[in-house]
Amino acid sequence: MTRRFFAGSAAAALVAAVLTAVGLASPAAACACGAPTPPGGISVSVGEERAIVTFDGAVERIDLVLDMLADGADTGLVIPTPTPATVSLGERSLFEALERQTAPRVEYVEDWWGGMGDGSAGGAPEVLSEVDLGPISAVTLAASDAAGLQAWLDQNGYGIDPAVQALFADYIARGWSFAAFKLTGEEPLDGALDPVRLEFPATDVVYPLLLSQAAQTPQTVRLYLFGDDGMQATFPDGTVAGEVVWAGRVTQAGLTRLGAYLTVIEAYFFDPATQITGDLTITSTGARDDFTPVETRVKYVDIGGVPLGYAIAGVASVFGLMLLIVVVGAIVHARSEKRRRRAY
Template sequence: MIIALLGLQLGSLIAPAYACGCGAMIPDRNQRIGVDRETSAVRWDGRTEQIVMRFSVRGNAERAAWIMPVPARADVTLGDPELFDALEDLTGPEYRTRHYFWPRSRDWPFDLTTTDGAAAEPPSAGAPDVGVVGRERLGPFDVARLTATDPKALSGWLEENGFELSDRLSAELTPYVERKWEYVAVRLAPEPTDTAADTGTSGATGDTGTSGTNPAPALSGDLTPLRITFASTELVYPMRLSRLAKNPQSLGLYVLADHRMEPRDDIGGSRPEVTFAGGIKGTEDETLAALTGGRPVFLTALDQEFPEPSRIDGDHELRAVADTPYREVVHTDRLLTVGNGIPVWILTVSGVLLAAAGTVGAVVAVRRARARTEVRSAV
């Protein structure tokens, strides 16, 4: 029993995470890789679709193969990570200050604790089974653009390059083959680091007088984005392969089109949440202009969670809806003050009390005057 339990534990440690949002990530047989979040910027003009995608991964894999189904022949280039910084700035929430009159639990005199005064800041017939369209080095990645019409043929190509296609993943690729889609495979393999270049000294293990390279770094954190371009008369975002993921998946989409675009359904995940919708110039940033062609577009930011990836039942098909703008507003509540931070309620209450005191004093004075008058009259 102990041996069996150890075997199960060891198997869980080396089992690869075969799927991630919008594709399949396959590491070496004895390494692990998992995708925590996928963020993508999608540009669609009615004829051509561009997807710039960035994966946030974890694990110990030094290289991996990534597969993505596409409806037409795709080109793969390197994306610019600064694009996502620009999109985050454009779609971030609007912060507003909202004042209140009466003190609350954290205000004097209810909160007697001392503070520093700082306020809290608020992703064909006759054709060969597998065709290598091209292969080039793009930044840290060795990109092989691969088309295939047979999952078994793709499996053979992966094995030749040191990767293993699972039976489940092969089965999930079959619907794309039936629809005559193609799919591309990209080898993610950062180059080993040059010890001499990195440290200013030679030696792979720290010994002086020798030269060499350090092993390739593991694929972790935010990977360099990849840009996939293909012809498409419909805006589609492949997600079916995500159903093989073992852990919950998180997807962020920035959609740039002529109109506000939203998914037709949730495809087995939580309801897609629109976090931003509005027209932009398309020239706010160089990386953004490169994607939009410098033309005004409507930007829709979507966020979706997949707590149970096995429930994913298709690809995201997005449709145009009314161009209703939306932006999240985050309110910061502050006590209404004047001058050097004097609460207005104190001034108001003090004024009322003074006025009341003055009124009472006047009434008392009047009564005393009347009393004296009455006394004099009686005398």
């Protein structure tokens, strides 16, 4: 039976939101900020991931909505965080306000002609906290080694691809923690749940992207970054991720508390294994370069259901034909008169 799992995402510096579309098979590889964890024999596909990341100078907050399809009930998601995260429900209204804030400017063009178509286990991780969020349970873990974390996940019904396990080791070496989410309901979910919120102490604003390195398909990541000025996301080597697809002053009432200025960055990774080199660090550019995409829509102009261009062309053709008849008639008449005069 196919089940739909919606969870919440994580926050980095000032405010970031991510949208990812990637298909995964069991055992799951990765989605933008985390790794799906189905048990053996269960297939998983991630349809959409959106995350809002905020930072108040001491605590980073991530609100995540994840749309995951699985053909079994026992599936979940593991998200690494620099320090142990407190998990709670987020606010769906924030994501709705983001849709309104970042809507493109619509411009119409008139069309008068109509459309033509076109390894061994180590020490078990420490369970720091557990919380029940309705059909989802969340556990915050502190792990000392990847093998021990892998063993705990296996024993508790999670499944992790070996490639992802190796990336867990990188986070463990840096002292990061993990938030593990699991679908607990027995009935299929056919609607969106409220976002999940992760809050954790931080000194730098980061978005955990390294696990996406194990993804087997291209990924698109969208970050919603709030601040006093424009924002950017960079990899550890300084490479700037993605391009700005929207930037401007925040006007939506539900978003003004997050920041005065919003920058939306979208990055496409055709080959995640080579293009994703680490987690993203979010920083200010110190400038405001407004940008609103333009969506061009065709406005068809017609008269009585007939495209105006054809109507005008038809009328012009009739008048042209009438004019031609008059001219030809005049010529014929003139020649006839000339012959008549000669006859006399």
